[in-house]
Amino acid sequence: MRKYALEVVSSLKWILKVVRGFLWRSRKALLLIVLGLLLNVVPAKLAIFFGIPLFLDCLGTVLTAMLGGYLPAVIVGFGVNAINGIAEPVAMYYGVLSIFIAVVATFLFRRGFFKSIWKLLVLILIFAMIGGGIGSIFTYALYGFNFGEGISAPFAIAFHDLMHWDRFTSQLCADVVIDVFDKSVIVLLSALIYHFIPNHVKEYLSEVNFARGNSAEKASFSNSLLNKVVLMVIVAEVLLGGLAGIIGLFLYRDNSINNYISTARGVTESALIAIDAERVDEYIVRGHEADGYDRIKRILEQIRKSFPHTKYLYVYKIMEDGCHVVFDLDVDGEAGGEPGSVLEFDPSFLPYLPKLLNGEEIEPIISDDQFGWLLTVYKPLRNAAGKTVAYVAADVSMESIVRDEAMFFIKLLSLFFGLSIIIMMIVFELMKRGIVIPVNKMSYAAQKIAGATMRANYALDMGFDLDLSRMRNSVNDVASLGIKSKDEIGQLYDYFNAMTDDTFNFIQKVHDQNLRIQRMQEVIIMEFAEMVEARDKCTGDHIKKTAQYVEAIAKELQSEGKFRGILTDAYIHKLKQAAPLHDIGKIAVSDLILNKNGKLTDEEFAIMKNHTTEGGKILQKIVDDAKGAFDADYLNESIEMACYHHEKWDGSGYPNRLKGEEIPLSARIMAVADVFDALIAERVYKKGFSYEKAMAIIMEGAGSHFDPVVVEAFTHISKSLYDARTKLSSEENPAK
Structure with a gap:
């Protein structure tokens, strides 16, 4: 027992050591992320406090992108939505838009878009289309437009009244316009702050920006294996996101249908209590003249209103010639069937007709006909003798499921891709630091070794004196890389280092031996042929x-x-x-x-x-x-x-x-x-x-x-x- 306890303690110490080492190595990135989050939150809160018609909620994201690159900017962009989501959960769903802004800001900053007035204008328009255009459509898909509300309300009303645009277009354009002002302030402030940051501070934070490195590393990134990994991971994420969305959609639909079935059953069971089964035939014959008929109908109206999504509630007696109306409630000005009237069987119910005529229970039915897309639950109304005298039916509208599914799907994908992009960025940066950069260094050194080896072989072939000084310098360059990881990359470097040293030491012997081996192998093969022929x-x-x-x-x-x-x-x-x-x-x-x-x-x-x-x-x-x-x-x-x-x-x-x-x-x-x-x-x-x-x-x-x-x-x-x-x-x- 003591042995196991010591092993647990040792493992915990190792974990703490790893975490402490990671935090120490990442201290610059963590500092930049904290500052970025503060620059996202504080100006936004001040704008609200002073009533400034701006958002100012991505200043830190853009500045972090300029100083630290993709990963810190993405964390800052999504982090502010996560913080706001504590008080307002809906903010989490907009995190993917902040990530888009972070990625675009990093990409365009590296291509000099912050150094030209015209490029700044393009940058502002791109940000406005993401935050205002896509964000506005995103809001509409989730909740529908709240026309005339929020910061952009004056512009939306003006576009609607003066330009005679519809509400959708007016609200969309208003959101883009207000976002142009917002992103103009953010881009200009970011460029101004970056300009006045001392160079030694930028250098201090330069290690956070993983894209920086020597020229050999940068050159190799253009055709790096990381590009292939990025492409594969993106494809995998899209496929997984789509698969997760589809699976979630099916599960959500099943759950919604089960809830609707429960609702319809609740309606029918409540209606069963209100109806006197012994008087069904009287209700059919006399209708409203029957004692208590109108009172029961009012009760059924109250039951229908008490259960959401219930569209139709009716009571039919199923007979060979059709459905005999007992009760049929009016819906949205559409008059229900009169008592005693006979309705033809709907084609979608024909497979269940034998059971209905026998008074048996049937499973819920989903149909899409002239009455709409409906979920129907039939409950048999039985008299004291246990005989089915009629059926109470409730139709629940399925149209709201489509809207609910769309909202659920968008929320699911926004959270999935928001979080998965952060995870991808972390994986990419770890791969870049742990695999790509070391491999690129070795590749660059290998090119120099290969060149020196080719020159040495050429000198041997031509009978020139060997000048091994350049090759020795290349071998020394390999030894100076100092890759100290203990994984396969470290082992590869160790073997590569040893190999280059061996190449230098034995190149002359290898060249001579190759000639002798080639001749020997030819002779062996020829002797073998003669032996076979013999x-x-x-x-x-x-x-x-x-x-x-x-x-x-x-x-x-x-x-x-x-x-x-x-x-x-x-x-x-x-x-x-x-x-x-x-x-x-x-x-x-x-x-x-x-x-x-x-x-x-x-x-x-x-x-x-x-x-x-x-x-x-x-x-x-x-x-x-x-x-x-x-x-x-x-x-x-x-x-x-x-x-x-x-x-x-x-x-x-x-x-x-x-x-x-x-x-x-x-x-x-x-x-x-x-x-x-x-x-x-x-x-x-x-x-x-x-x-x-x-x-x-x-x-x-x-x-x-x-x-x-x-x-x-x-x-x-x-x-x-x-x-x-x-x-x-x-x-x-x-x-x-």
Whole structure:
């Protein structure tokens, strides 16, 4: 127990320490906010006390925006409404307008709108449209215009009487006019006070304005990740606000309908007490002549007036031929039905007619017909024997729900967005201080490091002497940033700092090692290709020969001017490097199939064909796993060769049945080289074809199996390639 108590005490001490640290770091912002609130409240109270026809309730908001930026200004703007809301709760709903003024004041101040007379006039008009125009419409949406009341009353009456405008337009224009005077005084006073504030005071408060910083930070803000975060949060807030409003609206409507149902039930239950169920038929037949009929009708009138929103109250006897009127009260000069008259069934009640004819209770009904949008509650009037002799019905008007919902929705959204904007501002500023500024500093330092590294690499490539002084200065700049946070940003800075130092210390070694590693990897891949090819006992030096043929065909095409823009010297070199890897997919084929002495079955051939796609996958994985670790562009060509060297010009090949120029050029060249070598090479199951027979097959396949352009170029060099191969084979095997 003692252990837990000590842990609680320790936690409380830590919380107090954090709060104390926050208050100490935020002391300037808190001081500015307090002064801003005083400048909002005191002049407004003085204006009321001396009867000055001005509001003067956002002087502190504008001045705080000039000195401290968005967050303090928003807090001050909404704070004055929160303070006024203690005595007058309706003031809270106007807090969102004060926030708009705070945001606009900050935005326009930073763009120099307080330094020019003409821009000041624009600023005054904008403020007047927010406070007077939007505020007036806001008031109308909530409560309707109180024409001829308040500070703007003389102007509203003058516009109405002299200009013959309607009351809405007159009141709106009057509110804007009075707000122009009010905002003129506020803007001029703010500019005057700001001008006479000593510079050292402005500097003292400069840390409150989070937008200030060095040039690198300001430049980076234009494309900052904070902009994306701001956009995402704003979208989220709008969506959440709309969702909250819709949910609240539905809940409010359900609650209102339940209240209306309770009201209607109260009306019908009260009416049931006043009516003698045993005399219903007498009331229908005799009407007003029946003893006590008029007295009951007056009681029903009193009941209807006692319950708000009740529009109609009536008593009907439901029969097969219609509704027989027992009582039907007059409404707003509209005469009710006479006793004994029969009314047709309303279409909206037809589904409930069987129950009504049986004298059963039914659920409340909402209908929208010629009588309006109504909620109807039916209560059975039963006699002493328990039989339903009539129904007492109350219709409650639903139209007021729309007005109430609109007022509720506006109040909900104004409070939601007012408070959420403050929360967003706090989150933005914390993110800016805790994430964006440190990341921007590191980004700026990284740019300098990258530039120095590029210059060092260039010097190494060109054989120049390395001048590491600028790079050392950049590394020192990183170390001097002094980011001390203990979160991921702090860890990132620590690793970044260590990385830049390592980069400086090992840049020469890394450069040399990259060259050696690149060469080593190329050799390993080539050896791997030869090892895979060696599994096929029939192919011999197939990969070397096809590589020679591919290079020779490509150079011949280049010399003949074919495929200009593609067959460059660099591309041909890549083809030669890539060619040995074209059959690397055979590693996935069983030795039993690969070295079978005889013709393959259909199933075996289907497996053999998979070596194209398997080869592409293997090479693609090499490229993906390398992730740019070395420069091996030729691997992209080798992927194309491996995948498509068995495709045919007419589209009958495999694996994808490509046709014509859909087949990559590298694969079209390899197809000729691969088949030619297979034809003239000796296998355990066949002797090599003669040059003439091999070329006859190649030329026969031009336009069907092979690209005819490639075949034509190959015919110009094929004899020399064949002779060179034959000569080499004789030298290596003199016994033959």
